[in-house]
Amino acid sequence: MSDGVAVRVTGISKRFGNHVAVDDVSFEVPTGVIYGVLGPNGAGKSTTLRMMNDIIAPDRGTIELLDGLAPGTAAAPFVGFLPEERGLYPKMRVLEMLAFMGELRGLTGREAKRRGGSWLERLGLSQWHKNRVQDLSKGMQQKVQFAAALIHDPELVILDEPWSGLDPINADVLRDVVREQKAAGRTVVFSTHQMEQAEKICEHICIIARGKKVLEGRLPEVKRAAAAAGRVALGFASVADRARAARVFDDRALATVRAAQPGDEVDVEDPLALEVELASGVDSQALLAGLLGAGAALHRFEVVTPSLHQIFVERVGRHEAQIALRSEEPTP
């Protein structure tokens, strides 16, 4: 779109029976960015992505892709999609499978074959081009599927849980390819519940939980906002200093001591370390002044920038995040 938006989702909803899978979700993906749709399993990510590919139609709301194209036939030549449920024709030869997908997306037979060949080379699968798909390992098949989604050089690449089931080496290959796509000016939208993957690569995120949008924005800004509202890691010079500081926290006006949680910045075993949460509206500098005023000598005073995982847990709720990590589909 001329306004630099690759995807514009406006108020989409989708029900399956009496289960609301997606509930009035809106977001915009700027052209040329890597955009992560994050959320626990069953949050509605896949449903949203499938609606963007016209596999299912939203009950309400609209989706525009690229220059105002509707999802479906019109957009198909410009959009590549890696579905969550993956499958290839097991009996087809690898190169033919790729060429077939290319032709389905509108390439000529010759061009599809040429590009299929260069993709296999890029992904280190050249020597397998004459093998049947069923002869490949699961990871290799996944790379072929990945190439199948990209063979027609789409301007918009939509990947549903692209990292699930990939080993660390192939995950790196996939990340490199995603970065290449961005470098070539294309837009990549993907969904994942693996926050580490998202954190490594995303520029923009949108967190969805229970079918509703929870948070959207540029990742650095999201993090900065979380940090401003957030936590401070402290290191004291001595146990006496820590005791003096404790009095500051007692009245909870400036900050409260955080119960130790896995993934926290400080070592919970260390008696001289502490992580505190700023009271609302309190600046980290006010806390520093308060501590120094109380005579607590500090070795460390650090505003903690939370990891995406922590932000996710905080915003989605600990319970749901755990469900997400267990990666079981909750029954609607």
Added chain:
Amino acid sequence: MRAAPRRAGLPAWMVIARRELIERVRTPWFVIVTILGPVLMIASVVVPALLASNVDTSARIAIVDHSKIVGPALVSKLAAVQWKAELVPTETTEAELLHRVRDDRIDGFLVIPAQAPRGGAVIYQGDNATNDRSMRMLGALVMQTELELRGLADGLSPARIDALLAPVDFQPRHTTGEAGGSSGVAALIVGYAVMFVLYIAIVLYAVNVLRSVVQEKTNRVVEIMIAAAKPRALMLGKILGVGAVGLLQISLWTAMAVVTMTFRGSILGVFGVEAAGWSVPPLAAVDIVVVLLYFLLGYFFYASIYAAVGAMVSSEQEAQQVQAPIAMLLVIPVVCVRLVSSNPRGGTAQLLTLIPFSSPVLMPMRWLLGGATLGDLLASLAILVVSTLIAARVAAKIYRVGILMYGKRPSLRELLRWLRY
């Protein structure tokens, strides 16, 4: 707004159809079925016939002769065909004779009534009573013996009796008005063969569509396909691609049949059979067109239904269950084949060749037997074309929704709702 681009390559349905065709023709199964299909079909007709033509030459039978005169004459006639016939005393009980059959001391026993040769029923019971050739021979010998004895009793000379009993050469020829009618049996065989091939081909390829839809669902290729092409293109491409394989196979079979017919003299000669008198009914180009047309329409009709069924289910086992009632629709015409072949111009034949479920299998046969006028043919074709269009439309709607559904099979009410989407 950007304009929708012109595709550089082929339309999606064509790409899909080509894949279905190439992937199938490449398999060894295609070659095997193409070559072995006709062989098996011919074998299924010829082998039982050959087996039946083997007259039992070593049958052992007992004869209970209450007439006192038919028995001895019959024994000598049976001895001439190597049957061991033994006259047993008339007081021998049926229980005793049945016991002998059970112990395999005899194959069966013949009871000749006291009135013979002037009446009464001659009854044979035996384990070889199912052998059509043997029974026809035994019946002919009994009849000949009784007729001879009647003649002798009336004072005719043996020579006069022989002259009266000389065989009559009766030859039925099949024609519906054109000159040079062919052998009735040959016309029937060709009609049956066409019916059978159509039935097999339609079932084979329509079920192939079903299986391929279910497989795409179970191995989840359908997700990647549906993102790239419309469900309707997917279904159309699949049906056309599989149908092209069927058409190719039938064409090859037809070519084989034509070659076989042309050189039937030398081929039958190999088996020591005289080919003369086997005038084959004339197969005109129009007949071949009719057969191919009905194959295509019948296949498209059933393949649409099967594609919808495939989209409704989630596993091959489930598909087997659901397709059973549809398979019945195809079996019914095969069961009814005699109603058409024995009276191709009758009302039942007329009705069966108008119903779209049975017309693809039965109409070509009726046409070849000359039972249908051009008007009948056109009416049947018109109904079949309209039904096929409706079936394809309904199937496309069910397919579109069903293809992405996993788990529970839809109820009839849900199906009706899918049609409204």
